[in-house]
Amino acid sequence: MRGLRLLLAMAFSCLWLPSSRGKTLRGSFSSASAWELQGQSISHFQFHGDHALLCVRINNIAAAVGKEAKLYLFQAQEWLRLQESTQEDYSCTEKLSKAPLTMTLNHTEHNLTVSQIPYPQTWYVFYVDKFTCDDDFENSELEDISFEMILLNPDAAGNPLDHFSAGESGLHEFFFLLVLIYFVAACIYAQSLWQAIKKGGPMHMVLKVLTTALLLQAGSALANYLHFSSYSKDGIGVPFMGSLAEFCDIASQIQMLYLLLSLCMGWTIGRMKKYQSRPLQWDSTPASTGIAVVIVIIQSILLLWEQFEDTNHHSYHSQHNLAGILLIILRVCLALSIGCGLFQIITVERSTLKREFYITFAKAITIGVIICQSVSMVILYRLFLSHSLYWEVSSLSSVTLPLTISSGHKSRPHF
Structure with missing residues (x-):
């Protein structure tokens, strides 16, 4: 964890990046x-x-x-x-x-x-x-x-x-709901989670990493809400809060990367017999340790690079620049590694209890991806079923898009 703290300290430099430009x-x-x-x-x-x-x-x-x-x-x-x-x-x-x-x-x-x-x-x-x-x-x-x-x-x-542009509309309300959800969840689960962390056990370090990542995400949502609340009144907001939200988001991503790397390399669930008391450990082999450290450093650099490339700084990004594309590739490779690791573990695991745990973990990841895809599809349907937005979605819409609809015109396919 000491190396991870150093990386988080590097990410702290993003606090001096400008927040999203006020209007x-x-x-x-x-x-x-x-x-x-x-x-x-x-x-x-x-x-x-x-x-x-x-x-x-x-x-x-x-x-x-x-x-x-x-x-x-x-x-x-x-x-x-x-x-x-x-x-x-x-x-x-x-x-x-x-x-x-x-x-x-x-x-x-x-x-x-x-x-x-x-x-x-x-x-x-x-x-x-x-x-x-x-x-x-x-x-x-x-x-x-x-x-x-x-x-x-x-x-x-x-x-x-x-003061919000059309591309930023709804962000204030979204972060308010997100903060409210975090608050309600904290009221319900905070005490039992704290007791589990104090109790210790084989998953003690996993719980600490997950809780830290969750707290950073909640801090990012709160900072964004405070920034946009002020922004909605004066068109400037609180730039420090916007930058703080970016830092919390970056730190949370690095925490989750640390946990996911541990899972896909087998340092947590694949080496339980070797590390009963502290399962979340780096493997002792130099190769696996080097791979993990390099991947964490690469993601940290790409995250900071993405912040500098995006002129409108905020904790959400459209992934249009090279850094964003490389981040997506890195995350896809990480997802494939986790999937392969889980598949190998499930096929050789003899313990029914452990096998059920691994299968449930894989299902949780799959369900999360499907939910995100479904939400994206709903948004796309909204765009393409809206007459004006569908007509104007591209300057070449009348040539390249089928079934173009506009008021006063019948729909017809283009070939």
Whole structure:
């Protein structure tokens, strides 16, 4: 366990990673940055509904008017398409002219309603002024314009008061329910679990590892709930709590990896005769110990790498980057190792009691996977049976997706 604590101390560095970016932004509009990047990137937000709102407050109207300062809003797909194009395809001015929404900054406060959105869309916000596309721009001493920007979606009543983007909607309620479930479970089982841990026995270390992982998961859920509770009010939240939730999540995953490696390598249930008093032990052979340590270190590195790669930091990840994909591969390999180990143990085990235990353990893993798959299928059905979401799920939906449905059109297969 001492080596594991060192790894957890390494993971503690993620506390200094920024939490998920708030939707109340404060900063400065810079002509130099806008010129260098052909538009200063300010933020992105997934708007939805008919009354989504972008509110901007600036402190220097004279500088904004003198620079002819503006905000340009691009839909994500259109902006990425423009980014992939070359200067021969579109000049700087031509790129910016394709922005569907613009806002001229000539007052202290500006409100822009983003309406008529049939489904959630990600929009990028850029600052642009008269120097942005100027090839001869050399003045880097222009005064920056301080700003405060608030991005809002409509709430349940249709009023623009919700700081959460469409991709984050429901997280606050989810973590509240999760914390409530942990609290109820603790009230029911905490005393008996504590007595079992104090009592000791052959599974003493297993119970300690499982309980530690569970407590870390509960701590992550509580920290996320506190962060999102504050976030729902001011659009900023408590960044420290968001980072603390990430740390607890990483530490819990490492704890579970330690336990699962022990199981699949046979250090717990396969070596009971050798270690009666302390079954959760590393094997004495250097090879097995080296494999376990290397796998734990690799997962720790991949988890931290994933945190740095994801610009919107939170304890849930979409696994779109290389680190996330490698983590999935590692976990699949670990699952296969556990399955093979259990199969071998079950086939040679003579004790009926032990064999039943191993079979029940395998069933628990299988049932958990099936439940997760079923929930995913329900979510996918919801997406594909929804007329508008199914129609817009891909820019090539009319060509690649069968049985496309849209209001006013009959469904027909595409071949």
